[in-house]
Amino acid sequence: MFTVLTPDQAWSKLEPHLSAIDQTEAIPTVEALGRVLADDIAAPADLPHFPRSAMDGYAVRAGDTHGASESQPAFLKVVGEVLMGRPAAVSLSPGEAALIHTGGMLAGGSDAVVMVENTRTADASSIEVYRPVARGENVIQVGEDMARGEALLSRGSLIRPQDIGALLSLGVTRVTVYHRVRVALIPTGDELVPPGDSPGPGQIRNTNAYALAGLAAQAGAIPLPLDIVRDSYEALREAVQKAMAQADLVVVSAGSSVSTRDVTASAIGSLGRPGVLVHGVATRPGKPTIIAVIGGKPVFGLPGNPASAMITFDLFVTPSIHLLSGCRPLPARRYIRARLTRNIPSAPGREDFVPVKIEERNGELHAEPVFGKSNLMFALIRADGVARVPIDRGGLSAGEFVAVRMF
Amino acid sequence: MFTVLTPDQAWSKLEPHLSAIDQTEAIPTVEALGRVLADDIAAPADLPHFPRSAMDGYAVRAGDTHGASESQPAFLKVVGEVLMGRPAAVSLSPGEAALIHTGGMLAGGSDAVVMVENTRTADASSIEVYRPVARGENVIQVGEDMARGEALLSRGSLIRPQDIGALLSLGVTRVTVYHRVRVALIPTGDELVPPGDSPGPGQIRNTNAYALAGLAAQAGAIPLPLDIVRDSYEALREAVQKAMAQADLVVVSAGSSVSTRDVTASAIGSLGRPGVLVHGVATRPGKPTIIAVIGGKPVFGLPGNPASAMITFDLFVTPSIHLLSGCRPLPARRYIRARLTRNIPSAPGREDFVPVKIEERNGELHAEPVFGKSNLMFALIRADGVARVPIDRGGLSAGEFVAVRMF
Numbered sequence: 137m138f139t140v141l142t143p144d145q146a147w148s149k150l151e152p153h154l155s156a157i158d159q160t161e162a163i164p165t166v167e168a169l170g171r172v173l174a175d176d177i178a179a180p181a182d183l184p185h186f187p188r189s190a191m192d193g194y195a196v197r198a199g200d201t202h203g204a205s206e207s208q209p210a211f212l213k214v215v216g217e218v219l220m221g222r223p224a225a226v227s228l229s230p231g232e233a234a235l236i237h238t239g240g241m242l243a244g245g246s247d248a249v250v251m252v253e254n255t256r257t258a259d260a261s262s263i264e265v266y267r268p269v270a271r272g273e274n275v276i277q278v279g280e281d282m283a284r285g286e287a288l289l290s291r292g293s294l295i296r297p298q299d300i301g302a303l304l305s306l307g308v309t310r311v312t313v314y315h316r317v318r319v320a321l322i323p324t325g326d327e328l329v330p331p332g333d334s335p336g337p338g339q340i341r342n343t344n345a346y347a348l349a350g351l352a353a354q355a356g357a358i359p360l361p362l363d364i365v366r367d368s369y370e371a372l373r374e375a376v377q378k379a380m381a382q383a384d385l386v387v388v389s390a391g392s393s394v395s396t397r398d399v400t401a402s403a404i405g406s407l408g409r410p411g412v413l414v415h416g417v418a419t420r421p422g423k424p425t426i427i428a429v430i431g432g433k434p435v436f437g438l439p440g441n442p443a444s445a446m447i448t449f450d451l452f453v454t455p456s457i458h459l460l461s462g463c464r465p466l467p468a469r470r471y472i473r474a475r476l477t478r479n480i481p482s483a484p485g486r487e488d489f490v491p492v493k494i495e496e497r498n499g500e501l502h503a504e505p506v507f508g509k510s511n512l513m514f515a516l517i518r519a520d521g522v523a524r525v526p527i528d529r530g531g532l533s534a535g536e537f538v539a540v541r542m543f
Numbered sequence: 544m545f546t547v548l549t550p551d552q553a554w555s556k557l558e559p560h561l562s563a564i565d566q567t568e569a570i571p572t573v574e575a576l577g578r579v580l581a582d583d584i585a586a587p588a589d590l591p592h593f594p595r596s597a598m599d600g601y602a603v604r605a606g607d608t609h610g611a612s613e614s615q616p617a618f619l620k621v622v623g624e625v626l627m628g629r630p631a632a633v634s635l636s637p638g639e640a641a642l643i644h645t646g647g648m649l650a651g652g653s654d655a656v657v658m659v660e661n662t663r664t665a666d667a668s669s670i671e672v673y674r675p676v677a678r679g680e681n682v683i684q685v686g687e688d689m690a691r692g693e694a695l696l697s698r699g700s701l702i703r704p705q706d707i708g709a710l711l712s713l714g715v716t717r718v719t720v721y722h723r724v725r726v727a728l729i730p731t732g733d734e735l736v737p738p739g740d741s742p743g744p745g746q747i748r749n750t751n752a753y754a755l756a757g758l759a760a761q762a763g764a765i766p767l768p769l770d771i772v773r774d775s776y777e778a779l780r781e782a783v784q785k786a787m788a789q790a791d792l793v794v795v796s797a798g799s800s801v802s803t804r805d806v807t808a809s810a811i812g813s814l815g816r817p818g819v820l821v822h823g824v825a826t827r828p829g830k831p832t833i834i835a836v837i838g839g840k841p842v843f844g845l846p847g848n849p850a851s852a853m854i855t856f857d858l859f860v861t862p863s864i865h866l867l868s869g870c871r872p873l874p875a876r877r878y879i880r881a882r883l884t885r886n887i888p889s890a891p892g893r894e895d896f897v898p899v900k901i902e903e904r905n906g907e908l909h910a911e912p913v914f915g916k917s918n919l920m921f922a923l924i925r926a927d928g929v930a931r932v933p934i935d936r937g938g939l940s941a942g943e944f945v946a947v948r949m950f
Contacts, residue, residue, distance in 0.1 A: 165738075166768075169757045183920065186744050192800050220774065220798070221734035223744040237800035239734055239847065241745035252801075281919040289924070297757025298923040298950060301750040301849050304738035305920055327628035327646055331572075331711035337593050337630040338648035343708040350576045350704025361573075367627065391627070393599050393644035394659075440646065442708050468903065470949070473880050496875065512688040513590065513712055516705040517696070542877070543705060 140416035142527055143451055143487055146427060149413045150452065153429040156292075156462035157384050159315040165303045168295045170356055171313035172462040177288045179306055182279035186223075187242040191274045194233040194255060194263060195224070195246035198271040209256075209264035218243055233263060242275060249274035282306065292464030294356075314462035319352040319453075320383035321345040322375050324365045324400070325391045325440060343513075344389040344445045348438075351449050355457040357385075367396050372403040376435060380407070384460055385434050387453060390426070392440040397424045400437040404428045407435075418527065419487045422448040434460075442513050447489045447522060450541065471539035472521065474503035480523065480538075482531040491519035492540055503540050516543065547823035549934055550858055550894055553834060556820045557859065560836040563699075563869035564791050566722040572710045575702045577763055578720035579869040584695045586713055589686035593630075594649040598681045601640040601662060601670060602631070602653035605678040616663075616671035625650055640670060649682060656681035689713065699871030701763075721869035726759040726860075727790035728752040729782050731772045731807070732798045732847060750920075751796040751852045755845075758856050762864040764792075774803050779810040783842060787814070791867055792841050794860060797833070799847040804831045807844040811835045814842075825934065826894045829855040841867075849920050854896045854929060857948065878946035879928065881910035887930065887945075889938040898926035899947055910947050923950065 141149070160174040189195065196212060204210035216226035217235040226234050227244030234243040242249070248269040255263045282288065288306070289299055295313070303311065323345040331341045342364050349359035360383055365375040372388070379386045390400040405411040407430045414427035421444035426437030434456050438445045458466055474494055482488040492503040506519045521542040525532055532538055548556070567581040596602065603619060611617035619640040623633035625647040633641055634651030641650040649656070655676040662670045689695065695713070696706055702720070710718065730752040738748045749771050756766035767790055772782040779795070786793045797807040812818040814837045821834035828851035833844030841863050845852045865873055881901055889895040899910040913926045928949040932939055939945055 166753050166756070169760060184747065185742065192802075218745075220732060220800075221746050237798075237802065239732075239747070239799050276919070282921055296950065297754045297761070298849070298853060298920075300757050301754030301853075302920050302924045304750040304753055305748050305849075307738065307741070307748065309739050325627060325646075331714065332716050334714070335592065338625075339628050340591065340646070341712050341714060343711040346573050346711055347704045347708030349573070350707050353576060354704070391644075392646050393627075395599075395644065442705070442712075446705060446708075468901070470879060472877060494875070512683070513705075513709050514689055517709045543703065 140418050140423065141414055142418050146414045146417045146425070147452065147455070150427050150429070150434065150456065151459070153432070154434065154456055154459040156314055157317060157460050160312050161315060162310050162312050165300055165309050165311050168300060168311050168313060169297065171295050173289055173291055173293045173295060174312045174314050174462060176290050177303070177308060177311070179282040179284055179286045179288050180308065181306055182284045183282040183305055184276055184280070185278060187278055188276045189236045189238060189240045189242065189249045189274060190276050191249050191251045192238050193236060193252040193274065194250045195228065195236045195243045196233045196248055196250050196265070196269065197228055197230060197246060198248040198269050198273065200231060201250060201265050201268040204265045204268045206266050209266050211258060211262055211264060213262050216243070247271045292462055294463055294467065317357040317385060317457050317460045318383040319357045319359050319457065320379035320386045321348050321352070321359060321361045322365055322379055322386065322388045324367060324372060324388055324396070326367045328364045330364065344440065344442055347442060347446060348387060348389065348449050351446060351454065352457065355454045356461055357457045367391055367399065369399050369403050372400060373406060376404055377407060380430065380433055380435070385453070385456060386436070387449070388435070388437045389445055390424070390437045390440055397426070397437065401426050404430070404435050404437060418485060419448070419451070419489065421489065422451065425452065427452060443491065443516050446516060446543065469541070471524070471541055472501060473537050474501035474540050476523070476532055476534050476536050476538045477502050477504045478534050480505055480525055480532045482525040482529065484528060484530045487527045488525035489522040490525065491515040492521060492523045493518065494520040494540065503538055519543065547825050547830065548821055549825050553821045553824045554859065554862070557834050557836070557841065557863065558866070560839070561841065561863055561866040563721055564724060564867050567719050568722060569717050569719045572707055572716050572718050575707060575718050575720060576704065578702050580696055580698055580700045580702060581719045581721050581869060583698050584710070584715060584718070586689040586691055586693045586695050587715065588713055589691045590689040590712055591683055591687070592685060594685055595683045596643045596645060596647045596649060596656045596681060597683050598656050598658045599645050600643060600659045600681065601657045602635065602643045602650045603640045603655055603657050603672070603676065604635055604637060604653055605655040605676050605680065607638055608657060608672050608675040611672045611675045613673050616673050618665060618669055618671060620669050623650070654678045654682070699869055701870055701874065724764040724792060724864050724867045725790040726764045726766050726864065727786035727793045728755050728759070728766060728768045729772055729786055729793065729795045731774060731779060731795055731803070733774045735771045737771065751847065751849055754849060754853060755794060755796065755856050758853060758861065759864065762861045763868055764864045774798055774806065776806050776810050779807060780813060783811055784814060787837065787840055787842070792860070792863060793843070794856070795842070795844045796852055797831070797844045797847055804833070804844065808833050811837070811842050811844060825892060826855070826858070826896065828896065829858065832859065834859060850898065850923050853923060853950065876948070878931070878948055879908060880944050881908035881947050883930070883939055883941050883943050883945045884909050884911045885941050887912055887932055887939045889932040889936065891935060891937045894934045895932035896929040897932065898922040899928060899930045900925065901927040901947065910945055926950065
């Protein structure tokens with residue numbers, strides 16, 4: 137009933153349904169790291185708001201230095217010093233200079249700064265200037281860094297350390313940001329027990345909900361790991377419905393067998409429109425991925441295998457969190473480029489992800505595949521990331537460069 | 544008195560003084576994301592602890608399938624189903640099979656799994672098998688993922704989402720981690736006012752302490768932005784001393800003028816041994832960087848210019864935080880590789896960092912330098928990262944690949 141889609145096709149089906157959740161809050165700028173701006177912000181003032189020296193030296197009238205040279209220096213009378221954090225106490229008349237420090241406010245009458253390296257003390261109250269300066273030289277003019285009204289940061293920006301600095305420099309001490317996205321994580325399976333319990337024969341501990349919670353937190357979301365749900369249509373349906381009431385996005389860590397995957401898809405699909413959009417993606421691992429949208433909220437059914445769950449989460453859930461968080465444009469996926477140490481077999485028409493260890497040799501990064509039985513827990517523990525085999529390639533050869541997504 | 548060192552030389556002087564702070568705490572594994580393990584951890588049990596099926600199909604005795612083919616299938620009697628999360632209720636005699644799902648526990652007497660795709664229902668209680676399986680085929684053996692006693696994670700590991708999954712899978716629900724490193728940030732300068740105040744003529748708002756706090760948090764530390772300190776030897780000395788009492792690492796955002804830098808170096812140097820190790824690094828920006836160690840704690844004097852402060856923090860303070868945090872080996876510095884769109888002039892013998900915007904064109908990353916007056920606030924706002932001009936190159940040419948550190 138469903139055809140397997142390429143990862144791009146699957147994303148194209150989901151993306152039109154994803155937009156910023158419409159809850160925002162005003163918070164102190166100093167606490168806004170990693171949050172997403174909900175407003176465009178224009179500079180409320182000029183930066184700097186006074187002409188600042190970019191150098192240690194002397195504030196001068198540029199005209200007084202014209203023609204100055206080693207052999208014919210300009211002589212200027214030093215009439216004072218500009219103290220940091222204060223307007224200059226002096227105003228310059230022709231032939232005068234004032235000592236100034238980097239960041240100091242230009243003295244009245246001055247229009248340039250001579251670097252101290254291009255001067256020499258002539259006597260107790262005057263200097264020789266060996267190089268002419270142009271008007272405005274070594275000066276940061278009012279509004280030169282940022283002019284009042286200029287666009288500073290736009291809605292959808294993910295706030296970085298330098299953005300906090302820039303906002304504060306203009307006195308923007310509070311910002312309106314989108315709420316963090318709440319991600320519900322539902323572990324399913326008759327074989328699961330909580331991590332603190334001792335599993336009996338045939339049982340394993342629930343771990344996916346917590347590993348995926350880590351990925352959700354790294355994407356800026358609030359993870360909500362929920363209780364284990366048994367493999368039944370009714371139990372799953374009820375759990376997803378409850379999760380949708382408290383979260384913006386729901387991830388079901390589905391069982392690994394075909395029958396539980398089918399139950400997962402029909403339980404999710406029964407909850408509303410448009411329902412299941414994707415059931416099967418041409419990746420390895422990750423083929424049984426289910427992507428649905430119910431009443432505007434994305435719901436994912438991810439494979440139960442730990443590596444598959446993490447790789448498909450990174451492919452589809454992470455960018456969904458970014459879009460729900462209001463990030464626009466979608467942050468680019470960043471890959472490390474490394475040289476493969478061994479062949480990776482694959483099949484065209486399928487995107488493969490292979491855990492690799494990254495090693496630096498002679499200044500070049502190398503990617504060493506971590507082989508082993510299909511995506512056991514420890515492949516990802518031993519690995520630094522996963523190498524991507526493009527969908528149009530039937531594998532990659534040793535020595536080729538490969539794109540590695542760091543985990 | 545101090546010679547300008549290359550970044551590598553500067554780091555070599557500092558690194559021998561940096562080791563993990565010796566405070567640890569036991570925390571729940573589910574809260575350990577981004578923390579650093581203080582103990583080696585070996586697998587306390589086998590994973591899996593029972594033989595698991597890797598496929599949907601039938602548990603069989605491999606010998607019963609030998610010689611099976613399309614034309615000569617093996618006939619097996621289906622004597623039951625292995626339910627998930629339970630030991631099989633049946634034990635197989637020769638010629639028998641049990642229905643099993645991915646992750647199910649092998650039935651007694653069985654030693655392999657036939658994929659359902661290679662079988663056909665013969666009648667209500669028997670199947671035909673079209674392909675032979677070897678002993679152990681499609682089975683994950685006891686301890687195959689991880690054997691009891693095998694090294695799982697080592698002291699110094701930064702805990703990632705998959706590590707949380709692996710620890711929990713073995714029932715390790717608490718881990719001992721190093722304390723987070725406390726980083727004191729001291730803004731200095733007679734021209735500074737708090738971000739919430741209106742600066743008068745000659746004054747600017749303190750922003751570096753908060754931008755650097757963001758970088759410290761991203762490195763896993765607890766940032767402690769402290770009060771503004773005036774430009775005096777005594778005030779600075781007292782502030783650094785107090786900061787050292789409450790933090791593991793101290794960063795002074797020094798003034799930009801030569802005189803305040805010298806005061807910073809002597810105030811820091813007066814506080815203990817070995818004192819100032821580096822005063823001047825061959826980078827642009829960042830030349831006036833001061834690196835000291837006092838009583839085992841690193842103390843940095845970073846340039847006051849916002850871009851210089853961030854770039855030198857990333858170069859020296861971030862790896863210092865990692866080492867104090869107990870991370871071993873030091874996490875590799877990750878760079879994005881992008882093609883330069885324009886020439887970057889530089890001088891050999893100096894490592895330059897130039898803010899760049901990253902753009903993807905035809906599947907290739909391009910780095911567009913953000914030029915402008917020396918490292919104003921907004922160069923870093925417009926940029927996605929900084930491109931590094933290696934110390935042995937007199938600049939880079941348009942079209943060359945460049946290493947970009949994302950910010």
